[in-house]
Amino acid sequence: MGDCLKLHIDMNCDLGEGYGAFRVGNDAEIMPHITSANIACGFHAGDPVTMARTVSLAKKNNVAIGAHPSYPDIMGFGRREMQLSPEEVMSCTIYQIGALQGFAKAAGVSLQHVKPHGALYNTASEDEETSKGVVEAVRALDDELIVLAPPKSVLAKVAVEAGLRVALEFFADRAYNADGSLVSRRQPNAIVKEPREVVERVVNVIKEKKVLATNGKVVTLGEVHTICVHGDTPAAVTLVETLKKALIKAGIEVKPLGSFV
């Protein structure tokens, strides 16, 4: 990190996830509390008007902008694994990032990062061919873009090897397995619901680089650069507000990735 004397962290959130008349989330409410916005690019959500408005909203709140590319699956919200060839992954990723760069250009801002969405994120985290499709797309468009990835993932490794900057991500409200992977959403204990616990875990992972896994063991995740939070309910927004205050109180500076990764 750039500043060794002070701990710092980025807070990222998925935004612009409506589609036409389908409204999702509380973008205007969550924006003031985060530092990086992952903006849907039309393949799982995010019609063009929503994209334009979300970029504008992020700019107004001084939130850094990133692309949130997905498999092409509006009906499944990008959560269904699809067997795409590496060429398809790369082209779909270029298409979506390019489209968002268009809105960024029109608004006079630049993209900071790229975070694959949903099933594409999960697959790219584990599968080398898929992660290469994503990484090659990013590199072809702008090698200054930061790739968000889970600690120890294939995606992180492939992005680093390609010479890209990588931001390692911790999920504020998701439980972790003993091997450092996320507990599947299909498991009943996948979500950490208690706000106090969420805050403690986040502060701990930043300071100690460790998380308590569901089996009771402590897992070393290593340094993380960004915390993934949610803004889809009023309670979620309140939690993010609480978390941010707690981080600042704990002496951790909250600022956009681009300033330190």
Added chain:
Amino acid sequence: MGDCLKLHIDMNCDLGEGYGAFRVGNDAEIMPHITSANIACGFHAGDPVTMARTVSLAKKNNVAIGAHPSYPDIMGFGRREMQLSPEEVMSCTIYQIGALQGFAKAAGVSLQHVKPHGALYNTASEDEETSKGVVEAVRALDDELIVLAPPKSVLAKVAVEAGLRVALEFFADRAYNADGSLVSRRQPNAIVKEPREVVERVVNVIKEKKVLATNGKVVTLGEVHTICVHGDTPAAVTLVETLKKALIKAGIEVKPLGSFV
């Protein structure tokens, strides 16, 4: 025109109009004979893989690249008028141009022009709000981009007023009405089929700035900068080849828009 001593013209063609397994046209065959390619951007045709390949094919043939944005209507191939708000037109246009800019960036080339497709072209030609949506999108992205438009159209007027460069377009094989508009495709005499007639008309419009309308009257169109040709059948490709040779023989230089508009 830049070079007053020699006549010149651009030849543009719609390309990359396949969609996934749906193959359309003879892109590889037509490319060597044209100077500007209007590339589908995913809303009427042109999935991401097709876009990537078409950009690459154009680059290999030294053909200048332009975006061919459409109403969002794959099922109707962008030929059905849709009532979009100006904000929707602008955002849909930014989205599609941005996506193509992504592929251009990845291939190391830049966009030369923008030509709205199908029903969007027709509506933007006549309707001020729609043309403003298109023009504002172009200007927000890159005010060096040239807008293709019919002579005397609202689109041409709005683009010029916005400070953009405009290329006026003549359709090689379409019949014209006495007011300078195109004969509707629904009319039996909409298409000029005789190759000799196509060639004569094109040479004539470049040299004399006039076309013979279906009612037998001569219409003054004014200067045109580009000829729209088709490449969707082997016969069409042959016609374009013939046309290009005839233009060169008539002392007219065939070169990309960007070099003289």
Added chain:
Amino acid sequence: MGDCLKLHIDMNCDLGEGYGAFRVGNDAEIMPHITSANIACGFHAGDPVTMARTVSLAKKNNVAIGAHPSYPDIMGFGRREMQLSPEEVMSCTIYQIGALQGFAKAAGVSLQHVKPHGALYNTASEDEETSKGVVEAVRALDDELIVLAPPKSVLAKVAVEAGLRVALEFFADRAYNADGSLVSRRQPNAIVKEPREVVERVVNVIKEKKVLATNGKVVTLGEVHTICVHGDTPAAVTLVETLKKALIKAGIEVKPLGSFV
């Protein structure tokens, strides 16, 4: 009406308007208070899983089922006018009704009615070609299906001429112009918000066949068979509950269209 001694009315509501992860409305809350459900069929909303669940929910609540076909426009929620040929309108309508009939068959129920959605409803109400596309589709599938249409509309006329049963519809919370048409949603006074006023208007239109237009004149609409209500907010659900009680108290029986049209 079948039973001359007692006034009766149907209450219809648009339902199943989510799409995959996009959740819309409060279907489970509104169902107990209505008699006919217009179910989205996949072209503006209503993915297959949502359709199956909505049919099942309607069946459980003894609510009659109808198809709610739309122009093919998920991004625009079917609210954008599209220029479809009569063949396209007819085929799109058959497709959507057929799909819903599939879910009805699977659930052991039958369709009662068809109500075009959004822009298709508006256009079919005024345009003869479009209304014929819808009506021919209905007739080809099941000539027992009831078509919902505005009083005095082209759609109502065309459906009657084709030998179909028609249910004339009054919008509970929409203001009317002096010619009996709806005040456009773009006008500030398009919606009647005061619950007391909504109730009075509905009771009045059933008993007196008249509505007070925005210009202060009383318009004779003639007999109406069904009241369109909304269930997309908790307040809307409460209003429908209130309205239903008021209707019953006013001696008006609330029952499905199929039993009396």
Added chain:
Amino acid sequence: MGDCLKLHIDMNCDLGEGYGAFRVGNDAEIMPHITSANIACGFHAGDPVTMARTVSLAKKNNVAIGAHPSYPDIMGFGRREMQLSPEEVMSCTIYQIGALQGFAKAAGVSLQHVKPHGALYNTASEDEETSKGVVEAVRALDDELIVLAPPKSVLAKVAVEAGLRVALEFFADRAYNADGSLVSRRQPNAIVKEPREVVERVVNVIKEKKVLATNGKVVTLGEVHTICVHGDTPAAVTLVETLKKALIKAGIEVKPLGSFV
């Protein structure tokens, strides 16, 4: 088989695989030579107008009609595996069959069979949950519908256990592995190109219930009821014509599935 004294077989072909302006195949040319048509239902191809026309064309040629449901993936032509839940598979299948039943009803014909398309066919052939989704959809709609499946497949087994009629299918021009499965299309030897060989293999599988696998071994497939042929090129149409003549000459009657399965 019903008639023990004479051999018989059905010939099925995928049809109606265009989408709007995207034209695919030579449906009018192949129709006279086949007995069963698998008609695309809008999820990989087959917009509503194409569906209506294809049903009408099949009727005119006395060809039996079947649904060809797919994963929802126009861009990938249904050839990309997608991870759908059993509920999603079932609902998507009901939706598509229901829609085709609508067109059949409108044309005064009934459906004979259902054949999953592309990746859904492959997955349903091997995966029990997926095959159950398809089979439950068919059973819920019409338990007289015949399910097409590969010999020895999970899909065939699940359909039989559900009480449905199953037609086992042999691919005329595809090579087989020693275990009776198809050689993947990614292998260079996946397609049998020599017309004489295609004919011999088909006659042999009908008479001897065996096929020569790529490793030189003879595989017993058991009885097959239908031969899958293609009509997407003029050469393919000619091959089907040749094949049909050869079958008749070999004393094998070619007739629709519904008459003997």
